[in-house]
Amino acid sequence: MSVSFGSLLIVSFWSFACKQGVRGPQRSEQTIYLDAKSDWQGTALWVKKGQKVRLECHGTWAVAPSNESRRWPDTGPEGHGRHPGEKVHRSGDLKKELPGTPFGTLLGKVSNVVFPIGDRKEIVAPSEGELFLVINDYPFYRHDNRGGLTVTIVPQ
Secondary structure, three states, X not given: XXXXXXXXXXXXXXXXXXXXXXXXXXXXXXXXXXXXXXXXXXXXXXXXXXXXXXXXXXXXXXXXXXXXXXXXXXXXXXXXXOXXXXXXXHHHHHHOOOOOOOOOEEEEEEOOEEEEOOOOOEEEOOOOEEEEEEEOOOHHHHHHOEEEEEEEEEEO
């Protein structure tokens, strides 16, 4: 029996693909807890460019420890908005995960494309890949954040 190189290549690729799993958009709802101290958290949801995803967020968080709750009150996924701290920290804006977006805003990332989610109930994936979530803050200061959001994610 003769086996051609092309046949061997196809069988090898198919074997590799089966072991790796074929990624595609999941259609089931899932809920995750996103701690304000966490770095980018994967959702295990693989989206395609242009795919819609519904989000429902519950909870509060802040970009400061509890002893600064008067200065930085708890907020939801919309972030701290026009908080006076935005002006105080304006010089460091470029160090935030997403400059120009308020501290505390819920952010999404797909294939290194970062975008604000905030309190929107639906997003459209900007590219293909896994959806990641995080609070907008200086990455080197997340350790002092407080709270978190429970996020229910429903691919459409």
